[in-house]
Amino acid sequence: MSRSRARKSKPYHHGDLAPALLAAAEQLIEDRGVEGFTLREAARRAGVSHAAPAHHFGDANGLLTELAAVGFDRLTAAQREAITGVTDPTQRVVEMGLSYVGFALDHPAQFRLMFSSGRIERTSDRLRIAGRAAFQIFLETFAAARGVVVEPLTPHEAGRDPVVLRQWAQVHGLATLAIEGQLGPTIGPGRKRLIESARAVLEAALKALPTRKESESRRAAL
Amino acid sequence: MSRSRARKSKPYHHGDLAPALLAAAEQLIEDRGVEGFTLREAARRAGVSHAAPAHHFGDANGLLTELAAVGFDRLTAAQREAITGVTDPTQRVVEMGLSYVGFALDHPAQFRLMFSSGRIERTSDRLRIAGRAAFQIFLETFAAARGVVVEPLTPHEAGRDPVVLRQWAQVHGLATLAIEGQLGPTIGPGRKRLIESARAVLEAALKALPTRKESESRRAAL
DNA sequence: TCCTTGATCTAGACATTGAAAAGATGGATA
DNA sequence: TATCCATCTTTTCAATGTCTAGATCAAGGA
Secondary structure, three states: OOOOOOOOOOOOOOOOHHHHHHHHHHHHHHHHOHHHOOHHHHHHHHOOOOOOOHHHHOOHHHHHHHHHHHHHHHHHHHHHHHHOOOOOHHHHHHHHHHHHHHHHHHOHHHHHHHHOOOOOOOOOHHHHHHHHHHHHHHHHHHHHHHOOOOOOOOHHHHOOOHHHHHHHHHHHHHHHHHHOOOOOOOOOHHHHHHHHHHHHHHHHHHHOOOOOOOOOOOOOOO | OOOOOOOOOOOOOOOOHHHHHHHHHHHHHHHHOHHHOOHHHHHHHHOOOOOOOHHHHOOHHHHHHHHHHHHHHHHHHHHHHHHOOOOOHHHHHHHHHHHHHHHHHHOHHHHHHHHOOOOOOOOOHHHHHHHHHHHHHHHHHHHHHHOOOOOOOOHHHHOOOHHHHHHHHHHHHHHHHHHOOOOOOOOOHHHHHHHHHHHHHHHHHHHOOOOOOOOOOOOOOO
16 A cells, blocks of 8 residues: 555655654754754754654753763763773873864764753753763773772762862863864864864873873874 | 823833843843843843844844853953952962852853853954953963963964963863863852862962972872 | 554644834934 | 934734644554
8 A cells, every 4th residue: 555655755654763853953053053953943854744853852952962962972982982092091091082172073063062051951861871971981091091990980079089170171171162163263274283282282281190100202293 | 291100100211221131131041041041031021022122232142242241341350350469470370260260150151151152143343352351361360370471362372372271271171060060069068169179270280380390299189 | 354552743723932114202402 | 392313112924842633554453
């Protein structure tokens, strides 16, 4: 009974709507910013009616919250990948930080959605768990560079250690300043220059860190 | 002709609407967040019709842009006041940074409006000039602590100096992490604890700063 | 085979929003 | 006094988020 409609008419059921809506929403906030997001436009881009998203995400904030959680998943993966193959504990922290900044530069709208948007439900378990995972990698990698062990901590707790807090604030500050446009262009050659600046900052920060040895090899990379 | 209406009926002309609208808008974003702002609600709180704001600010973004500019004016004043009476150049940088973080804690919605909102017109001259003034104080005060002189620079230019960039990122990162709720409560005793943590971070940062001596006293605090 | 169930999606309605247009008000100025 | 014009209101319109009722369709049971 569905022989003639297979070609042209679109099926009543999308079949894979949730991921399609997330992809549409991601493209949308990239195009028009987080503030330019509308649920109806996202539905439009996914080719469904304006009421369809409700069945998968509840309301508009639900969709954005899931999109933010996906962002944390990506950030976690990016950080993990950035340190694979890097053996020097200090260098691992640098690479991880640069992947953090790089993620912000590559996905500025999603980054802002994740960290500085009032449109997501921060109490969501899905979101909190995804956020914790990203933070946990930072914490473990940084602890290894300091030569200390650390049990799983919440960000709130970890923020009480000035050394952790300082490193965290540095990286997060670099990322936010960059995507806010305070540091100049973030695409093309501007992006490369920003990463170089971030590398200089992070290496300077790490050089003064461990109590044991201070390698004097300064690669300001230029 | 305006004798009997003086008591109860409100006058047709507000008389001082622009500041009243700004005050209403400020209260509104404090109550409901930047995303909860609506032009009509701001007008409602100011006691005028929903079309009145247009005559003073153009559109909704115009009002918010002015509110952000006022925020930069306040931040500038706060930074200026924080360093008055403080003679030690290094301590001036610490106090200035704490006033920056303190401003964010006291006006989180306005701070987010100023730095991480897509709803303001960043090309506005009024906004840019106000933003530059706040940045200029930071730059001059920090340069004095380093023992260098610095001619007026745009943030873009200043961001190329890793030492400046690092200090800037630290302070901005502390402020943003705090108001994003990543560091725990920001009011009551939480606020005091946050300021203490920020002080520890900034003093550690400044201790390692000048090229002259490197005191090895590491106060990891706790 | 039929038909029932539940998940998925559409269509329509409603209150709210930002903006534009046209008119009302009243202080300032000549 | 008469005119001007900045200020403010009223009306209107398209767009938005959410709700409700109904349409579609696959899968499983009688």
